[in-house]
Each structure stands twice: as C-alpha cells, then as structure tokens.
Amino acid sequence: MSFRQSTVNKFVTLSIVAMLGVSCSPSRIETTASASEQQQGAALSLSPSSLKVGEGFENPLGYYEAAPRFSWKIASDASTQFQSAYQIQVATSADILSQAADLWDSNKVQSEVTSWVKYQGQALRSRQKVYWRVRIWDEADKASQWSEVQSVELGLLTNQDWQAKWIGHPDTDLTKKPSQAVLATPQYLRKTFSVAGEIKQARLYITAKGLFKPFINGSAVSLEDVMTPGWTPYAKRIETLTYDLTSSLKQGENAISASLAGGWYAGRVYEFTDREFALPARLLAQLEITYANGKTQQVVTDESWFTSQQGPIRFASIYDGERYEQGKEMPWLDDL
Structure with a gap:
C-alpha cells in the first residue's frame, strides 16, 4: 500500500492599452501601423498564465509525485494562440531561479504541448520545496517573457518516511470481534505535546482508513475540507493531506486531536448488499516541527494517544447520516 498526497494560487494578467490614431493622412497611417506593430510585439512577450501542477494544483503543499507534471496556458491577451516551443526551469530557490536553474532546465523544446509536462531533473526528495517557471515561443519563433515563479512543496513520498503508526480505539480491534454498533460509533483521539523555541515551519501529514x-x-485545522481524505481503492493506496500549522502552534502546551469514523473504508461503497461497518477506522498522523535553530520535533500517532468512543456523535454513516447527543460533548477537544 502506498500513500499519495492530495493535496492546495494566483496569477497575474497583464493588459496592453494601445493608442489608436484618428487621422487618415499618410504620415498618420504610418505612425498608427508602427504603434500596432509595437502592440503586437508587446502582446507576444506576455508570459504564460494559469500555471498548474498535476491535477490542477497551484503552489501545492504536500504534493505526492516525485516527478511533478507542469501545465500552463498561453496568455489570453497574447496576439497568438499557437505555441511552437517551451522552456521550463526548476530551482531550489526563487533567487537561484532568476539566475540559473540548479535542478532542471528543459532548454528550448519544440512542442505544442502545454499540459502535464513531466519533470526530468535531479531527483527530488520528500518535504523538498522547489520553484519553477516557464516561457514559450510562438509560430514566428518569438519568445514570451518568463512566467511568474511558482512553487511545489513535496509531501512524504514513501512509506518509509512515516514514523507514525495506525491507531484507533482498542475496543474496535477485530481480534475483539467488535459489534457493528461499536464499529459504527466514531472515535476521538488526542495527544498533548510541548513547544519550546521559535518555530520556523510546522507540517501535519495526516490520513485515515475512514474519514x-x-x-x-x-x-x-481546516474549515474547507470535508469527508477527508475521500474515497480511494484502499488495497492499493491511501490519500494523505498536508497542512501548514506554523502559525497554529503556541509556546508551551499544545494539543492535537481528531474525530474518526468509518466512511467508505468500513462500509458499503456501491453494493448495498455489502455488510456495513465491517472494518475498524484508523488514523495516521505525523506532525513535524522545525525550529529556527535547526532542531526538529515529531509528534506521531502511537500508543500514547488518548482514545474514546464517548463523544457526542453516537453513530456515523456516509449513507444514513449521523446521530448527535449534545450532552456528550467532550471538553478535552477545547483549547488548552
């Protein structure tokens, strides 16, 4: 089984304003033509836009491919809609990229392709952040300006990068032959940890067998993500998410927690004759903290986490909804 990041920004559109003449005198016509040529030349120099990585990600965090795929579009204001060639550059920093590409320079490639061009440079590693840009040539072999610089931060690319363990409430272990009612009851998991020192970066890599x-x-952690990590063919791979927690941690005591339910993993997917709540939901999380002094700290799911099935959600199913009891709200989920 492998883990895949799923992972999650802006582009600038330039507009060219041309001054059009109104006189029909020969000298005025000549001036207008010259202005038109200047306008076309400027339009041709417009940089590519809508830079994306993989399946449409902009500046992704926790990207899952060791060889990213790059895509772009011809600027909508360009005087041409045809690309005859492209050049992609990738570097370890934005400053280096402006001088030389130390990871990969495709050089000029004669091609009309603008989508999913695969990275072919030096091998990239887990957690590495790289920067890239692209320029194109039109049918007249005129080069555009370089695009805006974009970034890609890789996630944990191999199973060996994970120090965390799959965890869940012990009563849901299959060796204990749990009932469907037990497996249908969501789990609540929590771990406290201390932070001491200036934080440079904090990343949470997390996934679940379930939701x-x-x-x-x-x-x-996120007000936008729902039903994470989504459905996947669990026997082949499990999607993982990466979150930036740099500004979410505080000096001293902190707490990381999660609610966990079976979702598609533990129940039926499309065959409604399948047994519901057949497997126990499990959580995998790895919080990596990098301090300004270079030291690192990991908080991983293991046997030290507190687990409970006495939370407010008493039943959860992606098809049948959930049952919530307000009287069972858990104070330990609140801020410290």
Missing part, C-alpha cells in the same frame, strides 16, 4: 477531522488546540 477524519483534525483539530489543533481545539480549533479545526
């Missing part, structure tokens, strides 16, 4: 919702110090 999860993560919290840090009582606040939801």
Whole structure:
C-alpha cells in the first residue's frame, strides 16, 4: 500500500492599452501601423498564465509525485494562440531561479504541448520545496517573457518516511470481534505535546482508513475540507493531506486531536448488499516541527494517544447520516 498526497494560487494578467490614431493622412497611417506593430510585439512577450501542477494544483503543499507534471496556458491577451516551443526551469530557490536553474532546465523544446509536462531533473526528495517557471515561443519563433515563479512543496513520498503508526480505539480491534454498533460509533483521539523555541515551519501529514477531522488546540485545522481524505481503492493506496500549522502552534502546551469514523473504508461503497461497518477506522498522523535553530520535533500517532468512543456523535454513516447527543460533548477537544 502506498500513500499519495492530495493535496492546495494566483496569477497575474497583464493588459496592453494601445493608442489608436484618428487621422487618415499618410504620415498618420504610418505612425498608427508602427504603434500596432509595437502592440503586437508587446502582446507576444506576455508570459504564460494559469500555471498548474498535476491535477490542477497551484503552489501545492504536500504534493505526492516525485516527478511533478507542469501545465500552463498561453496568455489570453497574447496576439497568438499557437505555441511552437517551451522552456521550463526548476530551482531550489526563487533567487537561484532568476539566475540559473540548479535542478532542471528543459532548454528550448519544440512542442505544442502545454499540459502535464513531466519533470526530468535531479531527483527530488520528500518535504523538498522547489520553484519553477516557464516561457514559450510562438509560430514566428518569438519568445514570451518568463512566467511568474511558482512553487511545489513535496509531501512524504514513501512509506518509509512515516514514523507514525495506525491507531484507533482498542475496543474496535477485530481480534475483539467488535459489534457493528461499536464499529459504527466514531472515535476521538488526542495527544498533548510541548513547544519550546521559535518555530520556523510546522507540517501535519495526516490520513485515515475512514474519514477524519483534525483539530489543533481545539480549533479545526481546516474549515474547507470535508469527508477527508475521500474515497480511494484502499488495497492499493491511501490519500494523505498536508497542512501548514506554523502559525497554529503556541509556546508551551499544545494539543492535537481528531474525530474518526468509518466512511467508505468500513462500509458499503456501491453494493448495498455489502455488510456495513465491517472494518475498524484508523488514523495516521505525523506532525513535524522545525525550529529556527535547526532542531526538529515529531509528534506521531502511537500508543500514547488518548482514545474514546464517548463523544457526542453516537453513530456515523456516509449513507444514513449521523446521530448527535449534545450532552456528550467532550471538553478535552477545547483549547488548552
């Protein structure tokens, strides 16, 4: 089984304003033609836009491919809609990229392709952040300006990068022959840890066999993500997500927690004759903290996490909804 990041920004559109003449005198016509040529030349120099990585990601965090695929579009204001060649450059920093590409320079490639051009440079590693840009040539072999610089931060690319363990409430272990009612009851998991020192970067790599919702110090890690990590062919791969928690941690005591339910993993997918709640949901999480002094700290799912099935959600199913009891709300999910 392999883990895949799924992982999650902006582009600039330039406009050219041309001054059009109104006189029909020969000298005026000549001036207007010259202005038109200047306008076309400027339009041709417009950089490619809509830079994306993989399946449409912009500046992705926790990207899952060791060899990213790059895509772009011809600027909508360009005087041409045809690309005859492209050049992609990738570097370890934006500053280096402006001088030389130390990871990969495709050089000029004669091609009309603008989508999913595969990276072919030096091998990239887990957690590495790289920067890239692209320029193109039109049918007259005129080069555009370089695009805006974009970034790609890789996630954990191999199973060996994970120090965390799959965890869940012990009563849901299959060796204990749990009932469907036990497997249908969501799990709540929590771990406290201390932070001491200036934080340079904090990344949470997380996934589940089932569905999860993560919290840090009582606040939801994401207000946008729902039913994470989504459906996947579990026997082949499990999607993982990466979150930037750099500004979410505080000095001293912190708490990371999650609610966990079976989702598609534990129940039926499309054959409604399949047994519902057949497998126990499990969580896998790895919080990596890098301090300004270079030291690192990991908080991983293991046997030290507190687990409970006494939370407010008493039943959860992607097809039948959930049952919520307000009287069972858990104070330990609140901020410290």
